[in-house]
Amino acid sequence: MYLQDLIFELQKFWADRGCVIEQPVDVEVGAGTFHPATFLRVLGPEPWNAAFAQFCRRPTDGRYGENPNRLGAYFQFQVGLKPSPPNVQDLYLESLAKIGLDARDHDLRFVEDDWESPTLGAWGLGWEVWADGMEVTQFTYFQQAGGIDLRPVTAELTYGVERIAMYLQNVDSIFDIKWDRNVTYGQIRHPWEVEYSRYQFEELDAPFYFSLFDKYEAECQRLLARGLTLPAYEMCMKSSHAFNSLDARGAISVTERQRFIGRVRGLARACAEAYVRSRASLGFPLLSKEQGAIAKQAFDAEIDNGVNAAALGAAKVVAHG
Amino acid sequence: MADLLLEIGCEEIPAKMLARAVAELPDAVTKRLADARLSHGAVQALGTPRRLAVIVRDVADRQPDLRERVVGPPASAAFDKEGNPTKAAIGFAQKNGVDPSALETAEVEGPKKKMGQYVVAQRFAAGRGAMEVLPSILSELIAALPWPKSMRWGWSEHAFVRPVHWLVALWGGEVLPVAWGGLTAGRRTRGHRFLAPGWIDLASPAEYASQLRRAHVVVDVAARKDLVRAELARIEQETGGRVRKDDTLLDEVTNLCEWPVGVVGSFDPAYLEVPEEIIVTALRTHQRYFTLEDRGGKLMPKFVTMANTVTRDPKVVAHGNERASAPRLADARFFVTEDRKKRLDQFAALVAPRIFLAKFGPNAATYGHKIKRIEGIVAALAERVAFDREIALVGAAQCKSDLATSVVGEFPELQGIMGMHYARGQYAPGVDRVIAEHYMPRGAGAELPASAEGAVVAIADRIDTLVGCFASSLEPTGSADPYGLRRAAIGILSILLARDWDLSIDTLIEIASQQYAGACEVTDTDCGELAEFFRGRLRGVLIEHGLAPGDIDAALGAGFALPRDASARARDLAVMPSTAREVFKRIANIVDDAHSKGERFATPDPALFKSPVEHALWNEYSARHDRIANAFQTLQYRDLFAALVELQPHVAAYFDKGGVMVMDPDPDIRANRLGMLELIKDEFAKVADFRAVSASGGES
Helix, strand or coil: CCCHHHHHHHHHHHHHHHCCECCCCCCCCCCCHHCHHHHHCCCCCCCEEEEEEEEEEEEHHHCCCCCCCCCEEEEEEEEECCCCCCCCCHHHHCCCCHHCCCCCCCCCCEEEECCEEEEEEEEEEEEEECCCCCCEEEEEEEEECCECCCCCCCCEEEEHHHHHHHHHHHCHHHHCCEEECCCEHHHHHHHHHHHHHHHHHHCHHHHHHHHHHHHHHHHHHHHHHHCCCCHHHHHHHHHHHHHHHHHHHCCHHHHHHHHHHHHHHHHHHHHHHHHHHHHHCCCCCCCCHHHHHHHHHHHHHHHHHCCHHHHHHHHHHHHCC | EEEEEEEEEEECCCHHHHHHHHHHHHHHHHHHHCCCCCCCCEEEEEECCEEEEEEEEECEEEEEEEEEEEEEEEHHHHHHCCCEEEEHHHHHHHHHCCCHCCCCEEEEEECCEEEEEEEEEEECCCCHHHHHHHHHHHHHHHCCCCCCEECCCCCCCCEEECEEEEEEEEEECEEEEEEEEEEECCCCEEECCCCCCCCCEEEEEHHHHHHHHHHCCCCCCCHHHHHHHHHHHHHHHHHHCEEECCHHHHHHHHHCCCEEEEEEECCCCHHHHHHHHHHHHHHHHCCCCCCECCCCCCCEEEEEEECCCCCCCHHHHHHHHHHHHHHHHHHHHHHHHHHHHHHHHHHHHHHCCCCCHHHCCHHHCEHHHHHHHHHHHHHHHCCCCCCCCCHHHHHHHHHHHHHHHHHHCHHHHHHHHHHHHECCEEEEEEEHHHHHHHCCCCCCCCCCCCCHHHHHHHHHHHHHHHHHHCCCCCCCCCCCCCHHHHHHHHHHHHHHHHHCCCCCHHHHHHHHHHHHCCCCCHHHHHHHHHHHHHHHHHHHHHHHHHCCHHHHHHHHCCCCHHHHHHHHHHHHHHHHHHHHHHHHHHHHHHHHHHHHCCCCCCCHHHCCCCHHHHHHHHHHHHHHHHHHHHHHCCCHHHHHHHHHHHHHHHHHHHHCCCCCCCCCCCCCHHHHHHHHHHHHHHHCCCCCCCCCHHHHHHHC
């Protein structure tokens, strides 16, 4: 199965099961979790089912295109199901069968792997899913994001498409993956790996990025104060990537590292709270009109106790309504 | 009565949490049934990744009736001036189902453990049937299971280790309507996720394990572990190799499967040039694979994975696992190649500024500081015990260097091992062993350092940590021991017990304290507390060795600074019956008591003896004096104690009716008698304190 067919199959599979097929976010991110379709949509009581492929940058993992198993950027296929349906494991296993990982032929396992993103103030419990000993998916029940308790809980499935493609195509190097009939992954991605490794490790202008980080941070806070949650969150994503870049460049000391992570987390938290507030003020539009109205009412009634308490209050009336 | 079954059907429970839950469940169930006054037989917990279950044999049909006296408010508050029950009394009566007129007053222990006049009622509760009682206690049991981490899912308001999908609760053939998390229990369970995915109706608890077995689920952990072992044995047969023993992995793998199926894979033999510990660790950590060795104990280029299913073609699974593990091995080899580009002392320079324990203060906190102190201790020990000073010092200087290597960064459990490999060829033979062995013993009862140099550095590293922590108020409290100090002390004791070194705990503490001079204050109180800490650990170690607690306490009471000596005394004390200990204990008490009263002690003069028992004891004692002294000198404690046992009847006769009164009114006779008793006491006080009781040696 070609890499692009793998993505098509997954898109089709999840679209047939009610997922919106979103597109990748047009900002540098380290993981699909940063996509607003995940990080923001998991907040609050509104349902949301979406899937998308996301280009993810991990500057520290770059290897100049020389390591057959490591990349400075790769693709995640991410599915978010909110609330997590009771049969989410079965649905997921069905999707694996669709792309050629059938339980009758392969040893499929759910092996404990808890997930945490200190920069997003987010964590969840779940598994890494193994197919014949190979990790093919991160399967997480999101418990918290931006420091806010999540009700309902979103199930997040993150497929490592390159790994799966390598396995299905029986190739030993990521760069040998067939993207389609004619073109390999290496032909498309290898020059990027080489140049970006040089850029991130050797050429990146650290003072410039430090100033970018400060500016993104300030801009995020300014925009939040102006009630512009979505652009503010974009600045949060950008500050996170600036931090990752500085980290890869070796420009951040061990002690400073924690402080930078804390600064990004502060932004993520503020954006998360602002987002839930803005959804409440809109009457949680993805709920039915009546549910949205009672959820807003419950939210407003609790808001003096903080956004977390208000969001829990809104979720409670939706769950029982 | 009938058997009880509770099953909680779940999404995949993490292996370690499952093991813990299965271990703790029987006690939790037993306690709840006891609180519910339902008698029962054996309790067995079962579990797989997809279920946690318990079977209780012979649960009684009914609770027994309950009749008990309950204490209410103070009598003064229970009746008004006219003697009518007050509101408080009426409320108390109603709560306990008795008429207010039936209340009595009695002199009983009140709520604050004080005796007084209180209102009491005779409460009666008719026993209820098991069908009525069990559902609620089982619901509560599920809700109260103590998972280290739990989660919510969907809209759930309740939390559990992973989402719960079904509940089974049966008492005999009857369904117990246990309700939890929006589910109500029935008699339907599920088989293996892929091999038998349908529902299975259970007629009774008795058929639980067998029905599941038919559905490709081995629900008993021990039985499943046996199956894993059998699969490993089959693979040994097929490959001619031997599976490397790994009990931790065995336990984990057992709890990653419902239906274990062993699959062999191969890896590129070229990787065998990498130190094999790395291959074994990479495959076990990342892949949960067992490794195989040939008859000569050499690693084979093969691994075993325990699949959880039967597939159409096992070769596909084997091939997939080979592909999955290849990058892991490539990474491991890459790390070694990178590490080998530096010398070990270059890593030492990288490790030196790292913080070992910040609490030690700015002049003592880094690994660099620690290494300096370890070297100081080793140098001081070289004056006292025999070992190759140079090898030990070089080993000490490099013992933590590998913490900065890529391999140890990836696999922390290979600390010491990688230093050993990297030291080869760079340093004199023997240095490599020191680095590996200074972490030994790596656990309770684990292998000890074989070389004297390894043993010395192992002791130095640990005593340094212990002294530093006691000086920085980081000693263990309760069950919390974040710096592994109990393990460190036990490590030192195990090494000292196994070696014929004249090296006392006090000396070690003193030498280690000196290394902190000017950097971190170590007080006499710290040292004293640490010594007592060692006493507590030594007591534990000797109990593990099977010695009697009473013997250990008596021996340690007479000193524990030389653990090997204390251990020998404790062991040999077994020859002394308790009656003998009693009479010598009496001597010790009399002598100490007299000392505290300022009595005079004289050198015994037989001319002042009045009674034949005095002469007898003196003669018998004198006849054994040289033997006892000699036994003490040559550490023949068994003979020393045997001599005391022989003295016992004479001491007993001395104190018995018809014997003497030590505290004679005549001061000279008194001093003479006390003098003789003190001589005898001095013979045994050095080897055993018969007054020491176990209370003094408990956990500290």
